[in-house]
Amino acid sequence: MLTANQVAVIKQTVPVLQENGEVLTRHFYERMFRENPEVLTFFNPAHQKAGTQQRALAGAICAYAQHIENPAALADAVELIAQKHASLGIQAEHYPVVGENLLASIQEVLGEAASPEIIDAWAAAYGVLATIFIDREQQIYQDQKTDFGWTGFKRFVVKKREAASDNIVSLYLAPEDGQPLQAHQPGQYITVRLTPQDGEPVMRNYSLSNRPGADYFRISVKRELAVVDGAPNGVCSNHLHDRIQEGDVLELAPPCGEFTLQTRDETQRPLVLMAGGVGITPLLSMLYAALEAQPGREVIFIQCALNSAVRPFAEELVALQRDYTNLCTHLRLSEPSESDRHQGDYDSEGFLDAALLDELLGERHADFYLCGPAPMLKHAWQLLKARGVDEADIHFEFFGPADDLAA
Template sequence: MLSAARMEVIKQTVPVLEENGEALTRHFYQRMFRENPEVRGFFNPAHQHAGTQQRALAAAICAYARNIENPAVLAGAVELIAQKHVSLGIKAEHYPIVGENLLASIREVLGEAATDQIIDAWAEAYGMLADLFIQREREIYHSQTKTHGWQGFKRFVVQQREAASDNIVSLYLAPEDGQPLQPHSPGQYVTLRLTPENGVPVMRNYSLSNRPGSARFRISVKRELAGEAGAPDGVCSNYLHDRVKQGDVVELAPPCGEFVLKPVVEAGKPLVLIAGGVGITPILSMLHAALEQQVGREVIFIQCALNGAVRPFEKELAALRGDYPNLSVHVRLSEATAEDRARALHDSEGLLDSVLLDQLIGNRAAEFYLCGPAPMLKHGWRLLKQRAVEDADIHFEFFGPAGDLAA
């Protein structure tokens, strides 16, 4: 436990961290990759290039400093990060590397403002935080072994490829050793590791889009193209689209993630699942589980997509809608084409809005799960808060480094 004096030192650093947080974290990553290149593979270069990784770390450091007297309020954030660390294979021996580079970066970026008193206080605070993560991650690793039968990476065979849309390919993966899969928690992701032609292994998290308890895992991967000049195309997604074929072998780590469908708490409360683009992948797994496990519960599924060509899982959703009378599916396209209108397979056009929510839900209380691109999540969160939905009834997941929906 930090002394009161050191807690006060940490709190006094909050303003300077808020002002210099991104500069500090940019410097930290550059320094760590230079001094300890062995950890570079844990990080997605696209997130580094976009600055989202740096901003997420800066926000986390500031949040820890602001709540240094009561870090328990950060339990949700700690769980999210611990799950992510386990998915990538981060272990206790990696924490000293981070600590050394973080403290050195504080000195190098803040200069004379980083007194010995500040460095000593942050060294102790970091040590406490590292111990917290190490303990929780040890528990998750143990749970993975007990539930799924392995930890680390295991060889899986690509048994089938199929297009989910024009820009999303689904891969069906089975263990090479023939061992049966245990059900994942609906909403979880796996980590895929492969080595493209440059010989540098890459790891990426992909949500499981299959029904929990299926004989095979299914990941459904969007081809990620550079969003701006100079930014890299998605290394892993493009390799999966262009090079990985049926019969190939990839490596998977066991399912991880805290964005999972929760048991019913209040009988009669509808479940509303809102998916944007490839964000449908964990939501679709939740949908399968809810229909099978939460029998008779009203389920409202809202799928948002740009147009019909990039709308995934059209046939699967149509089949579910036909099989379950308690399920209603509403498809909204933001930029519907003439072909979309001719086929008449969508229900409305435009962005998610309060009119649609009123139409589908009315003034009833409901439980919401959202996944999609950050702008859609922020927009959806604001719509739900305008409806006075309690925070406990709003569950969401960012693809990529976590952000702040209220920002």
């Protein structure tokens, strides 16, 4: 428990954190990777290089300080982080490493402004937060053991490999030991652990794109290229594209994730799934689940892509549209090729806009699930807020460190 004085001190540091948060978190990561290189395997270097990891942590620290008297207000953020930690196998013994480096960075960045009183208050606050995460993550591990039959990493065989688009490959994975798979929750992801040639072990999360309850897991991986100068290409995605073939073995951790489909009674309002690029993967799993569980509910699936060459799962969506009368699919291409325009195998051109939502929904209320690149998510969020959609009815997932859609 924090004392009243410690709470007051934490609240007083909020303006300093808002001003210096990213400087602090950059220093923290650099220090931790230097002093404790054993934790490097838990982090994606591309996110470090782009600065997204540092911004996400700075925002999380500020949010915690602002809600220090009521950490329950951060329940959604805690669950997102705890699920991510569990997917990577974070354990209780890792928390002292983080705490030691965080407190040292506060001291080193703030200098004389970091009084003993401030360091004491943040040490206590970190201890409270660490306990919250440790307890929740241990429960997730227990649930994984109960629901899926294993924790940690298990060997899976690549039973099938196929192209989902020009830049996305799908891998169908079955347990090497032949044990049956329990159904994942639609929207969850798994963690792949592999060691690229002449490299260190890496772990990456990939959404499950298959129907829950299948006898395999399917991941559909986009080849990731560097998004900023000096950043590396995606180590794991390029390895999976270039080297992993049918018959190879990958290590997988059990499904995790809080971005899951919340079913309503089928007489309720429509379900709208809005996918951008490879963000379709968790939404496709949700689509299968919704169509199977609620055949009477209207489902609208909006797929946004650059052009047909990088539009994944075209044939699957055509088949689902044919088989389910309650499904309406709409394909919008932002930069259709000449071939696309000649063939006309898409519904509209441009970016997502209010006119399209008006056309498909009118003034009806709906439940919305969004996944795609950050600019697309922010744009979709603004469109939905302009329509008066309640935030509780908008569900979304970032691929990578979380960001603020309202910013």
